[in-house]
Amino acid sequence: MDHIEEKIIEIIDANRETIIAAGRDIWYHAELGYKEFRTSELFAKAMAGNAETKTGLAITGVKSYLKPKQDGEVRVALMGELDALPISNHKDTNPETGASHCCGHNSQIAGVIGAAIALQDEEVKNALDGNIVFFAVPAEEYVDVEYRRGLMKEGKISYGGGKCELIKCGDLDDIDITVGHHTMPGTDAAVANGTSNGFVNKLVTFRGKASHAAGAPDKGVDALAAASVAMHAIDVQRESFRDSDCVRVHGFISNGGVAMNVIADTATMEYSVRANNIPAYQNASQKFDRAIRAGAVATGAGAEIVTLAGYLPTVPLKDTSVMAEAISDVMQAYNYRNISLDNDCPASTGSTDYGDVSSLMPVYQFNTGGYAGVLHDISAQPVDEELAYVVTAKIFALMGYKLLKNGAENARKTLADYTPKITKEAYVALMDSLTTEETVAMNPIAPLE
Ligand SMILES: [Zn+2]
């Protein structure tokens, strides 16, 4: 490590309690996507020492420039996700929101706050040949879908994912490279450079006709029966999916009726349709819609199929040696041993809106541990705050510095090695084309007199 790198580590060690307090505070005050007002305010306050801070981006996003912006400079975003999950039975659930941080995003925000403390040091700041943008982004978890659909109808957002929305709004236009983090129970630290699935989401409503389920079933049209046929029809599509596309189709009945003795006049379903490439999930999405129509046709119920653009597959980097160096520098001082610095990482069949960012610019990602249990489950729990928050802050800060030191040599190499998958204009056009609505009219057969 050079003198500046040593100084970055020293500053973060000296501010250990502040960083842990931030991670802990956010852990206990989880908020759902596009509603992270408290967390957003906490982050903005922590950015007070920077040159310029913008708030309210894609509703709750915060973007803070370390130094005054200059034309032609390289800008690296250190990014953290503000949102949590609608898991209300975790012992640390925020009672006001019913949300809990079972995906560990609190460690991301704590890490970015800690990195800001170190990079704001005058000597460190002056050693950066470019600018750092500390970015807190909303709504990574694609949940609370009806609420987001409402925001879309009100014209407040276009997409369910926070980074997707920030791209559309132009808030990532002046960023060259992004650095992101995710917690990973069972790991101490790792380079995260695997691809992931992309997806679209489906909101389906079947409309039937209520009737007494025992006294007059012949007078009703059963919306739940339509959903039941549709679910079977979805399942029979599965044999047509290619293994190489890693297609995942999964969901649930969000409303299946009101009572056992009432024929359901409404049934609703929420599904995700995922694959590791865009044509494959577009193809599976068409088969999904066909299965919904089958339910409607077989029962005479009407159907509305709303398709919402989700996230794109992640584009891995060719070379992550800068990230590997940052992780090994930080880990020298610790006894953690479960460290992976491999550039080639396994693909995830889950999804992230870092996929969308990585289609437009280079994205470095890393993992740290410090949590017990399983993500997206009530067993998720921070157990090692040094690893979860402080180590994360150190890696974030070192990445910012390592990319921008020596005339931003590493950042320039990263940019030279990278080819965007899509332009911003084509991205917005693709996302808009993936957002559709279809209506199947009710077609009941008249009941006998
Ligand atoms: Zn998650």
Ligand SMILES: [Zn+2]
């Ligand atoms: Zn997550």
